[in-house]
Amino acid sequence: MVSIALLPGDGIGGEVMAATVPVLDTLVQRHRLPLDYRVLPWPATEWHRQHGSMMPDDAIDQLLDYDALLLGALGDPGPLDQPDRYRLPDSVSLAPLLTLRKSLNLWACERPARYYPGVPCYLSDPRARELDMLVIRENSEGEYAGQGGRLRAGTEDEIATQLEVFTYAATERLIRHAFERARQRARERRDEKRMRAFTGPGGEPRESQVCLITKRNAQAFWGELYDRVFQQVATEYADVATHHELVDAAAMKFVQCPWRFDVVVASNLHGDILTDLAAVLAGGLGVAPSANINPADASVPALFEPTHGSAPDIAGRNLADPRATLFSLALLLEWLGQRSGATADTKNSNEKNRLFSSAGHQLHETLIADLAAGHPASGTDAVG
Amino acid sequence: MVSIALLPGDGIGGEVMAATVPVLDTLVQRHRLPLDYRVLPWPATEWHRQHGSMMPDDAIDQLLDYDALLLGALGDPGPLDQPDRYRLPDSVSLAPLLTLRKSLNLWACERPARYYPGVPCYLSDPRARELDMLVIRENSEGEYAGQGGRLRAGTEDEIATQLEVFTYAATERLIRHAFERARQRARERRDEKRMRAFTGPGGEPRESQVCLITKRNAQAFWGELYDRVFQQVATEYADVATHHELVDAAAMKFVQCPWRFDVVVASNLHGDILTDLAAVLAGGLGVAPSANINPADASVPALFEPTHGSAPDIAGRNLADPRATLFSLALLLEWLGQRSGATADTKNSNEKNRLFSSAGHQLHETLIADLAAGHPASGTDAVG
Ligand SMILES: CC(C)[C@H](C(=O)O)[C@@H](O)C(=O)O
Numbered sequence: 171m172v173s174i175a176l177l178p179g180d181g182i183g184g185e186v187m188a189a190t191v192p193v194l195d196t197l198v199q200r201h202r203l204p205l206d207y208r209v210l211p212w213p214a215t216e217w218h219r220q221h222g223s224m225m226p227d228d229a230i231d232q233l234l235d236y237d238a239l240l241l242g243a244l245g246d247p248g249p250l251d252q253p254d255r256y257r258l259p260d261s262v263s264l265a266p267l268l269t270l271r272k273s274l275n276l277w278a279c280e281r282p283a284r285y286y287p288g289v290p291c292y293l294s295d296p297r298a299r300e301l302d303m304l305v306i307r308e309n310s311e312g313e314y315a316g317q318g319g320r321l322r323a324g325t326e327d328e329i330a331t332q333l334e335v336f337t338y339a340a341t342e343r344l345i346r347h348a349f350e351r352a353r354q355r356a357r358e359r360r361d362e363k364r365m366r367a368f369t370g371p372g373g374e375p376r377e378s379q380v381c382l383i384t385k386r387n388a389q390a391f392w393g394e395l396y397d398r399v400f401q402q403v404a405t406e407y408a409d410v411a412t413h414h415e416l417v418d419a420a421a422m423k424f425v426q427c428p429w430r431f432d433v434v435v436a437s438n439l440h441g442d443i444l445t446d447l448a449a450v451l452a453g454g455l456g457v458a459p460s461a462n463i464n465p466a467d468a469s470v471p472a473l474f475e476p477t478h479g480s481a482p483d484i485a486g487r488n489l490a491d492p493r494a495t496l497f498s499l500a501l502l503l504e505w506l507g508q509r510s511g512a513t514a515d516t517k518n519s520n521e522k523n524r525l526f527s528s529a530g531h532q533l534h535e536t537l538i539a540d541l542a543a544g545h546p547a548s549g550t551d552a553v554g
Numbered sequence: 555m556v557s558i559a560l561l562p563g564d565g566i567g568g569e570v571m572a573a574t575v576p577v578l579d580t581l582v583q584r585h586r587l588p589l590d591y592r593v594l595p596w597p598a599t600e601w602h603r604q605h606g607s608m609m610p611d612d613a614i615d616q617l618l619d620y621d622a623l624l625l626g627a628l629g630d631p632g633p634l635d636q637p638d639r640y641r642l643p644d645s646v647s648l649a650p651l652l653t654l655r656k657s658l659n660l661w662a663c664e665r666p667a668r669y670y671p672g673v674p675c676y677l678s679d680p681r682a683r684e685l686d687m688l689v690i691r692e693n694s695e696g697e698y699a700g701q702g703g704r705l706r707a708g709t710e711d712e713i714a715t716q717l718e719v720f721t722y723a724a725t726e727r728l729i730r731h732a733f734e735r736a737r738q739r740a741r742e743r744r745d746e747k748r749m750r751a752f753t754g755p756g757g758e759p760r761e762s763q764v765c766l767i768t769k770r771n772a773q774a775f776w777g778e779l780y781d782r783v784f785q786q787v788a789t790e791y792a793d794v795a796t797h798h799e800l801v802d803a804a805a806m807k808f809v810q811c812p813w814r815f816d817v818v819v820a821s822n823l824h825g826d827i828l829t830d831l832a833a834v835l836a837g838g839l840g841v842a843p844s845a846n847i848n849p850a851d852a853s854v855p856a857l858f859e860p861t862h863g864s865a866p867d868i869a870g871r872n873l874a875d876p877r878a879t880l881f882s883l884a885l886l887l888e889w890l891g892q893r894s895g896a897t898a899d900t901k902n903s904n905e906k907n908r909l910f911s912s913a914g915h916q917l918h919e920t921l922i923a924d925l926a927a928g929h930p931a932s933g934t935d936a937v938g
């Protein structure tokens with residue numbers, strides 16, 4: 171039996187999860203999925219109100235018992251006109267997200283951005299509808315290392331520091347994973363007969379591309395590390411085209427010519443910004459899913475979540491679009507289907523994989539058809 | 555006599571500067587500007603080839619003799635098909651830009667983004683044409699502090715660090731300047747009868763707004779410093795509305811609703827990314843100017859530059875759009891006009907100010923009219 175944990179969290183998290191549970195029930199029945207799930211009341215601001223922390227001390231241990239996790243959203247400052255509301259600073263209420271990613275060693279965050287008919291298109295160029303990129307974000311270190319502090323805090327002599335830490339090991343596995351995914355995407359496109367053309371170093375055609383993002387002209391130390399590792403790993407993937415963009419130029423080109431990108435690999439902060447940008451180009455946060463995974467270890471539960479936040483301004487008004495969570499559930503099922511069988515019984519495990527893959531695939535297709543048919547979400551685009 | 559230095563630099567820098575000089579000559583004559591200028595052969599990659607460094611040792615001292623500086627672009631890796639070309643890594647060829655900003659203490663970088671008819675509009679929503687924002691970027695510290703290093707560089711145990719450093723003093727002056735500019739913009743709009751409406755803390759109308767950008771939910775140390783200083787300075791500007799966005803959400807909202815922003819104030823790296831994004835929303839780098847200034851000390855020469863880079867891929871082919879440099883020249887002249895008179899002779903100085911202001915204003919109006927008339931630039935949109 172595969173078991174997953176549903177973590178509604180705060181704000182609209184509860185609403186989007188409530189809309190997701192019946193869909194999951196239907197899929198389990200229809201595809202006879204060997205899956206059970208449990209809804210957990212943490213991490214959440216409400217849990218904090220009752221217990222003084224966002225989640226139990228043994229939360230990570232408990233979560234390790236599941237095969238995958240689906241999170242709604244975190245953060246609940248409450249509507250501004252309810253001054254008595256229990257409030258936590260973002261740095262407290264959102265901390266579990268970063269703790270989960272780090273403690274479970276989910277070192278890659280994948281955010282596919284593809285334009286589907288029926289969602290708003292913010293760009294005027296019709297080619298923007300060809301958008302089909304996968305941004306892979308470093309999820310374990312870099313600008314989010316959390317080191318630093320405030321000297322003479324609160325005074326007029328305050329100095330705040332924040333240390334960015336980048337290691338060879340984390341950089342190498344990330345970049346290698348990006349090349350693997352580029353290859354895999356080329357294979358899938360070949361199967362679906364929708365090949366794309368990129369250019370290799372000597373002008374030869376390539377079916378996929380990895381674009382590295384840095385700010386090496388102003389942050390040279392880690393820029394040089396990323397550059398070196400990228401060039402080194404690329405030699406093993408001669409079938410994949412390579413490219414580099416500075417993060418500022420990338421933000422610009424995402425708007426000017428998003429259809430030129432395939433796989434994009436970026437640091438934690440750069441990836442954070444570029445994935446939000448990619449999400450909006452794909453129609454907004456109402457449909458943007460994300461996956462936090464450990465590609466090297468299938469036994470670690472992956473964490474899936476909509477890219478949107480808890481949107482306290484619209485929470486409780488049934489306006490939230492649950493589709494980003496449903497797209498995330500589709501990714502979760504597909505991920506379960508692709509996981510190399512952890513059991514000894516390979517035949518059984520292959521069969522199981524097939525079930526999950528097809529359930530995920532079907533949910534994905536249904537969501538796309540639904541968008542194309544112009545079915546309204548249960549609410550407006552959830553911006554959080 | 556006011557004297558300015560023109561620094562063509564590398565790549566298309568020479569071309570855009572060559573197109574700018576005759577415009578400057580005309581303005582000097584037509585408006586009888588008490589101005590002379592000198593074209594300097596550095597900083598430049600060619601200077602490096604001859605002298606082993608991007609600029610002379612006493613460059614900063616020499617530049618301090620001028621009232622303002624206009625830079626073309628830096629960086630010249632050369633076209634990829636010219637392997638013998640003298641090449642410098644970006645970290646060397648672009649270093650003078652950061653050195654100039656830091657050594658001249660030009661701690662604020664201003665990048666106005668306004669949509670003018672005649673330039674490409676990348677967004678589909680017609681309201682995107684109402685875009686009129688000023689992004690003010692911290693220019694002296696933060697993520698560009700340049701501290702850190704590479705431990706065990708080149709090995710599989712490498713650790714690269716980059717230290718972000720934020721001080722109260724630099725934060726306070728930056729945020730105060732943002733509020734000053736918001737007020738000034740409100741005054742100008744009132745004069746031109748094109749007022750805008752923002753919302754104060756209790757829902758009351760405000761004519762201008764400052765939006766603070768941080769990533770305080772993941773980089774809490776400096777996020778808390780920025781927050782604190784912002785709230786404190788805001789109390790002195792009750793006539794200006796305030797707002798906060800996380801940098802990832804800001805990138806998204808720049809695309810979704812750019813017309814909602816007025817003055818945006820951001821750290822060095824966040825500002826770098828958001829100004830490129832704002833530039834593209836205003837029609838691309840071909841028309842995006844920027845000003846590096848020291849608002850507290852009018853005796854320091856300000857540095858004006860197009861936001862685009864040296865665009866080595868199109869350099870030497872007469873394809874570069876000089877308009878970003880011309881818009882930068884307009885900003886330079888307007889800045890000379892607004893500088894509080896450094897001379898004892900106030901009357902004379904007021905008259906001088908008026909001349910520069912009106913020359914800058916006229917150049918700006920001409921450029922806008924030129925765009926609206928659909929006059930081609932001397933080339934395509936310079937993307938560097
Ligand atoms: C060239 C580079 C160091 C520079 C920066 O990041 O400041 C540029 O992108 C800019 O925005 O002026």
Ligand SMILES: CC(C)[C@H](C(=O)O)[C@@H](O)C(=O)O
Pocket residue numbers: 264267268442771772802
């Ligand atoms: C909530 C925040 C810490 C988080 C991040 O920056 O990683 C969010 O923006 C995201 O992208 O998942």
